[in-house]
Amino acid sequence: xxxxxxxxxxxxxxxxxxxxxxxxxxxxxxxxxxxxxxxxxxxxxxxxxxxxxxxxxxxxxxxxxxxxxxxxxxxxxxxxxxxxxxxxxxxxxxxxxxxxxxxxxxxxxxxxxxxxxxxxxxxxxxxxxxxxxxxxxxxxxxxxxxxxxxxxxxxxxxxxxxxxxxxxxxxxxxxxxxxxxxxxxxxxxxxxxxxxxxxxxxxxxxxxxxxxxxxxxxxxxxxxxxxxxxxxxxxxxxxxxxxxxxxx
Numbered sequence: 001x002x003x004x005x006x007x008x009x010x011x012x013x014x015x016x017x018x019x020x021x022x023x024x025x026x027x028x029x030x031x032x033x034x035x036x037x038x039x040x041x042x043x044x045x046x047x048x049x050x051x052x053x054x055x056x057x058x059x060x061x062x063x064x065x066x067x068x069x070x071x072x073x074x075x076x077x078x079x080x081x082x083x084x085x086x087x088x089x090x091x092x093x094x095x096x097x098x099x100x101x102x103x104x105x106x107x108x109x110x111x112x113x114x115x116x117x118x119x120x121x122x123x124x125x126x127x128x129x130x131x132x133x134x135x136x137x138x139x140x141x142x143x144x145x146x147x148x149x150x151x152x153x154x155x156x157x158x159x160x161x162x163x164x165x166x167x168x169x170x171x172x173x174x175x176x177x178x179x180x181x182x183x184x185x186x187x188x189x190x191x192x193x194x195x196x197x198x199x200x201x202x203x204x205x206x207x208x209x210x211x212x213x214x215x216x217x218x219x220x221x222x223x224x225x226x227x228x229x230x231x232x233x234x235x236x237x238x239x240x241x242x243x244x245x246x247x248x
Contacts, residue, residue, distance in 0.1 A: 060085035065145030076110030134164035150178035181227030
C-alpha cells in the first residue's frame, strides 16, 4: 500500500477540510437536508459519509486526475467532493452516470447542488443506466484517470461498472468503491484482485466492519470485508488469457 492520505478534520468543530472549502456541502452535512429544484426539502440519505467524502476530495487533489467518472450521483455529495478538488486544482472534469437523477428518486437535486456550488462547467450528467451509458462512453474513446463506483449495488451491476471502468481507466489510475462491505460489492473487489492487476491503496480511512447486527460485523471481519470506501490503483493494462479462471 502507498502511504495513507491525511483525512483532515478540525478538532474543535468536527469540520473536514472539504466542508471548510465548500459551503454548499457544509450546509448539506450540517442540516442533513437538501432542497430540490422545485423547493422541496428532502432528508439526506444514500450519501457517502463526511469522512469518506473528505478522503475522496484529498485523493483527487493528490492524484490530480484530468477526467473523473462516477457511477451514481444521488444528492451529489461525492460529486461535490470531486468537483471541489478539481476546481482547486484548476483543471479536470467529472462525468456522472445516474439514470434516476432528474426523472427519478433524486428529483434533480444532485445536479442542482453542483450548479449551486458553481461547478456546472466542470460537470456532465448522463442520465442513463450503466449498461447503456458505460459501453457508449467506452466506444466514444473516453479515457479516465479516476473512477468512483456507487451505483446499483447488486453484483452484476457493480461488476459491469468495474468491467467498463477498467477498460477506460489509465494505467496507474484509481477506482474507488462505496459500500465496500456489501457482499455483492466485496465480491467485485475480490474479482478485481484475482482477475486484473490492481493493488489497494490507503486513503487514510480507518478500517471498520460496522453492521446492523453483531454477527454480520464479525462475519465481515473474518472475511476481511471492511465497510469503509476502498480504493485500488491499476498497475497495468492487462486481461487474463481466454481460458483463465480463479475463484474469487
